[in-house]
Amino acid sequence: MAIKRVAVIGASGYGGLQSLRLLQGHPDFVVGFLGGERSAGKRWSELCPFLPLPDDPLVETPEPARIAERADVALLSLPNGLASGLVPELLERGVRVVDLSADYRYRSLDQWSEVYAQEARSCKRTDSELCSEAVYGLPEWNAAAIASARLVAAPGCFPTTSLLPLLPFLKQGLIEQDGVIIDAKTGTSGGGRAAKEHLLLAEASESICPYGVVGHRHTSEIEQMASEIAGCAIQLQFTPHLVPMVRGLLSTVYARLRDPGLTAEDCTTVLDSFYRHHACVTVLPVGTYPATKWAKHTNCAFLSVQVDNRTGRLVLMSAVDNLMKGQAAQAIQCLNLMAGLPEATGLPLTPFYP
Structure with a gap:
């Protein structure tokens, strides 16, 4: 499926902000949906007036049905334990996912539950199959698998x-x-x-x-x-x-x-x-x-x-840069591969020095 429209969930956090900045200048992607929990119902300009977005979109509650209507892929920048509440239904609706949290970085749900014990106590996960399906999003090593993946787990910084x-x-x-x-x-x-x-x-x-x-x-x-x-x-x-x-x-x-x-x-x-x-x-x-x-x-x-x-x-x-190659920009690098684009498309590679 072609990828053009991107939903950014957790848009006002550091990962979301960096992702939006990169998507704004990307030649092939457009932002189709902005999602957040505490920020839902607010205009983007109320939250981040320093990063104007076209038509000053409303930040909405991330409901999978609404996301699926307006996005081909969802970029999730949420605290650990929250993405897994959205991902199964997004995939069922045909929305591919790049997750910036740790929810799908482990091949085993049991290992995730052991490492992220506090988060595991607050969210009762049953998506062990998706943990084994998710592709670890290190593009230089997993490019072919990322390109065809439904679910990519972006690595930690x-x-x-x-x-x-x-x-x-x-x-x-x-x-x-x-x-x-x-x-x-x-x-x-x-x-x-x-x-x-x-x-x-x-x-x-x-x-x-x-x-x-x-x-x-x-x-x-x-x-x-x-x-x-x-x-x-x-x-x-x-x-x-x-x-x-x-x-x-x-x-x-x-x-x-x-x-x-x-x-x-x-x-x-x-x-x-x-x-x-x-x-x-x-x-x-x-x-x-x-x-x-x-x-x-x-x-x-x-x-x-x-x-x-x-x-x-x-x-x-x-x-x-921990917020770029260590987080948001690497997620866009994965999106490029998923869309069949050269991996560096739309990504800054020249340092802003000093």
């Missing part, structure tokens, strides 16, 4: 940034399967638009702190995709940090090389071979390390690699 540099080396068997460590740092917008005490300026400014040191939700999401590509169970250590900036995410991944004779140039060639045909990934030359500002407001991931011959360790670095 931390998994996107960590998996892009890591997966080629797992795929080629170039690193040890155990002992992988991911150290990641994100801006405050990763916590969403809703007010949270730890994201207040007085709390986050002039400070950096780790959180979710053991058992962060994205750990198991990263492990799931890494295990699929490696062909065996992968356990890794993941530690996120909150840094005092609004947007941007940097992951540094450490792994032990199977062949300590490999050089940084060899490993850069590995990344180049996997991503040379993907416009949204830039592999940097040896000795050039990515900065989050380079990726700001773009759908580009900047990757770099170094080898410490003294320790036999591979050091992978990756920077993205």
